[in-house]
Amino acid sequence: MNTKRTFIKSVAAAAFATLAMGSAFAADITGAGATFPFPIYAKWAESYKAATGNGLNYQSIGSSGGIRQIKAKTVTFGATDAPMSGEDLDKEGLVQFPAIIGGTVPVVNLEGFKPGELRITGVVLADMFLGKVANWNDPKIAALNPGKKLPDQAITIVHRADGSGTTFNFTDYLTAVSKDWSSTVGKGAAVKWPAASSVGGKGNEGVAANVNRVKGSLGYVEYAYVKKNNMTFMQLQNADGKYVAPDDLTFAAAAAGADWMSVPGMGVSMVNAKGANSWPISTASFILMYKQPTDKAAAAEAVKFFDWAFTNGKKMAQDLDYVALPDSLTTQIRAKVWTQIQK
Structure with missing residues (x-):
C-alpha cells in the first residue's frame, strides 16, 4: 500500500505540473473543464505525448467552465461530470461520452482519526451539510461510531465555490438519500450551501x-485528491446497508449495472447504486465535442487521444484508483458516438 501511494504521489505530482504549465508542450489538442478527472487526464497526456509527440493542453477549471468553453468554441473538447441533457446536446450540436469513472469522497480534518475509521450514513452526512448536525460529538454521529471518542468541536463545511460536476455528483447523492436535502437544497453544479459555518474552495x-487547513472541517473531493493530499476519508453506508471505503473496486461495483445507452448523451447517474460493494457516490466524467467541429484536424486528434487512452491507459487509471471504461462500452462509443463527428 505504501509503495502504491508513493508511486501515485510521484505520478500525480509530475503529471499535475506538466499539465498545469500547458505551454510545456505543444498544445495540439485543447480541452477544459472538470477537475475530477484532471489527475488521469494529466497522466494520459504525459504518456500520449511520449508515444506520439502530440500534446494536450487541458485547463482544470470545473465542469461549468468546461461547458462554457466548448460552447464558446475556444477548446477542442469540454469536460464535465454533470452530463448535459439530450435536449441541450441536440441544441448545441454536441456529442457526449464518458471517459473515466471515479468517486466523490467525504473528507475530514479531525485529529486522532485514521482514514476510514469514522463511519457515516447518507442521511447524517446530509444533515451535516444542512447544518442540522453542527458538532462532531452530535449523538447522530456518535451512534454510528460506538466506542470512538468524538471531540466537542464545531463542524466547518468546505464546499466548491465554482460551478462543479463534483458538486453535482455529491448533491445528486444527497438528494437521493435525504428528503430534507431534496426539499430544501436539491442537486446542481452550484447550490446555496445552508450550513452556517462554511467556506468555499x-x-x-x-x-x-x-x-x-481548517480544523474540524468536512468536505468532498474526488478520490485521487484524497490520496495526493493524504486526506482522512469516512466510510459511507451504501444502498445495501453496507459500510464501504472508496477505491477502484467499489467504484467499479457501482458502475457494473449502469445502462449507458438508456439516457441521451450516455449521462447515467450511478449514485446510491445497488450492490454490497458499491461506493454510493460514484460517477463518470464526460467529454463534449461538436458534431461539426470548426477545427476538424484538432477534433480528429482529440478522438485519437481518447482512443489511445481507452486502449493503453487502463493501468494508469488503476494506479490512480480510477476505473477505466470496459471494452464493450468503448466499442459502443467508437461505433455510435465518434462516427457522428464530421471529419
Missing part, C-alpha cells in the same frame, strides 16, 4: 487545501 484542489 475553487476546484477539487481548493476544497482539499481548505479541508487540510
Whole structure:
C-alpha cells in the first residue's frame, strides 16, 4: 500500500505540473473543464505525448467552465461530470461520452482519526451539510461510531465555490438519500450551501487545501485528491446497508449495472447504486465535442487521444484508483458516438 501511494504521489505530482504549465508542450489538442478527472487526464497526456509527440493542453477549471468553453468554441473538447441533457446536446450540436469513472469522497480534518475509521450514513452526512448536525460529538454521529471518542468541536463545511460536476455528483447523492436535502437544497453544479459555518474552495484542489487547513472541517473531493493530499476519508453506508471505503473496486461495483445507452448523451447517474460493494457516490466524467467541429484536424486528434487512452491507459487509471471504461462500452462509443463527428 505504501509503495502504491508513493508511486501515485510521484505520478500525480509530475503529471499535475506538466499539465498545469500547458505551454510545456505543444498544445495540439485543447480541452477544459472538470477537475475530477484532471489527475488521469494529466497522466494520459504525459504518456500520449511520449508515444506520439502530440500534446494536450487541458485547463482544470470545473465542469461549468468546461461547458462554457466548448460552447464558446475556444477548446477542442469540454469536460464535465454533470452530463448535459439530450435536449441541450441536440441544441448545441454536441456529442457526449464518458471517459473515466471515479468517486466523490467525504473528507475530514479531525485529529486522532485514521482514514476510514469514522463511519457515516447518507442521511447524517446530509444533515451535516444542512447544518442540522453542527458538532462532531452530535449523538447522530456518535451512534454510528460506538466506542470512538468524538471531540466537542464545531463542524466547518468546505464546499466548491465554482460551478462543479463534483458538486453535482455529491448533491445528486444527497438528494437521493435525504428528503430534507431534496426539499430544501436539491442537486446542481452550484447550490446555496445552508450550513452556517462554511467556506468555499475553487476546484477539487481548493476544497482539499481548505479541508487540510481548517480544523474540524468536512468536505468532498474526488478520490485521487484524497490520496495526493493524504486526506482522512469516512466510510459511507451504501444502498445495501453496507459500510464501504472508496477505491477502484467499489467504484467499479457501482458502475457494473449502469445502462449507458438508456439516457441521451450516455449521462447515467450511478449514485446510491445497488450492490454490497458499491461506493454510493460514484460517477463518470464526460467529454463534449461538436458534431461539426470548426477545427476538424484538432477534433480528429482529440478522438485519437481518447482512443489511445481507452486502449493503453487502463493501468494508469488503476494506479490512480480510477476505473477505466470496459471494452464493450468503448466499442459502443467508437461505433455510435465518434462516427457522428464530421471529419
